[in-house]
Amino acid sequence: MKNILTVKNLTTHYDTPQGPARAVENVSFTVKKGEMLGLIGESGCGKTTVAQSILRLIEYPGKIVTGEVDLDGKDLVNAKTSELEKIRWKDIAVIPQSAMNALNPVYSIGDQIIESILLHENISRKEALNRTKTLLELVGIDKDRWKSYPHEFSGGMKQRVAIAMALSCSPKLIISDESTTGLDVLTQAQVIALMKDLQRKLDLSIIIISHDLPLVTSICDRIAIMYAGKIVEWAGTSNILQDARHPYSKGLLDATPDLANPEKKVVSIPGTVPNLVSPPEGCRFRDRCQYAMETCAAAEPELVAVKSEHYVSCFLEKGAKYVL
Known part of the structure; x- marks a missing residue:
């Protein structure tokens, strides 16, 4: 199926007196025609910055450092302002x-x-x-x-x-940025059902940005999970639900109540998202990860395919053993 949007190595920083805040670093993903992609993660993980970078709405002190954003053959990163004005809302x-x-x-x-x-x-x-x-x-x-x-x-x-x-x-693509936040549960359900219905009727491509994992998994075809400015896992929704590989993805699932299984123990992820002005060396999740190894502090894991259309950024996927 044709890709409507292709994002490659997108990096966006915000200048601060302490140095650049690395809000988004080397983010890559695609959105297919007629697909609904969920972009999820805790607050401060860079989801909205990704959306604003795609739309070229980043203003000072923010700036796109590197990367490519291709919308059905149109280069959005290098497009002139006059061209962007025609692309926004229309495309x-x-x-x-x-x-x-x-x-x-x-x-x-x-x-x-x-x-x-x-x-x-x-x-x-x-x-x-x-x-x-x-x-x-x-x-x-x-x-x-x-x-x-x-x-x-x-x-x-x-x-x-x-x-x-x-x-x-x-338009060919719609970005919904936390569009149900602040609405009551019933209204949220109505708005989400409407968006799903419109996607089917109009063959829309939609990016749903949210920190609400149950909401995203109920309507999206694929899910990209962000942590501290990076995508740590990206796969079909069923793969995320049944075979999540990254410790952060598993942590999000464990921290989500399951109405179908009320006896399930809800376990929160310890700690908070790191300061992106001075993020940890190596894997940015390592300080909160129960499986952290020496390798995690020494190098940064790459986003690699673990099976067809399932990508994970974790050294555990390379046969490394846990260090207890």
Whole structure:
């Protein structure tokens, strides 16, 4: 299946008085046409920075140091600002974390969607309005509410409006950045079900950024697990659930309650994500890993294939023995 997005060795740093914070380092992954990819990890692992780097929305003191981002043949890292303005929304769109902050309170929700359409497509306002009404119906909102303002909608409905806006120019890829954070559990389920339904109907490619492992595993085709600015495991969802290889991936699963198995003991991962201004030498997870070896401090593990389309960055996958 064709790759819509290819990210290779993406590295993004933030300048600080203490030195560069290495928020994202040598991150590589692909998103296939019609695929939903989950990008998960604890807060501070670099997930949002990856999204902002793909969209070229990194601002000072942040900067993309190296790497390639190819969106269906278009080089986003080296594209001029004028080219990016045409690509955003038309080819790639984002559903922000907080629709309440993303929507302008002084414009109707319809006018905001219409504006995004007219900026990128050479059609009349009447045609843009008709498309807006269709989009609102697609996300479960009465088309006659296009004149309503954001304050007249609930949090879940605002999120639906944000999804409609992301779909407004029929992009090839949508990035959903913690778009259900702050919503109640029932509304979260409705929004996620809507996104999955839209993905199937429109053959969309979607990146879901989240720290909610159960949510991601319930809807995504593949999952990339990030820790301290790096991808430590990347595989199909069933492989992650049934055969997670990296100690961090296993830790996330062990720390997740299982409603189907209420007797399962929930075990948290000790410690916190390291300071990325001065991350540990070697494997960045080693200080929290129960299987850490001398090798883990001496060198940095590479992301290697352990089986078909299952990649892991851990020395345990090279036949090394545990040091107890």
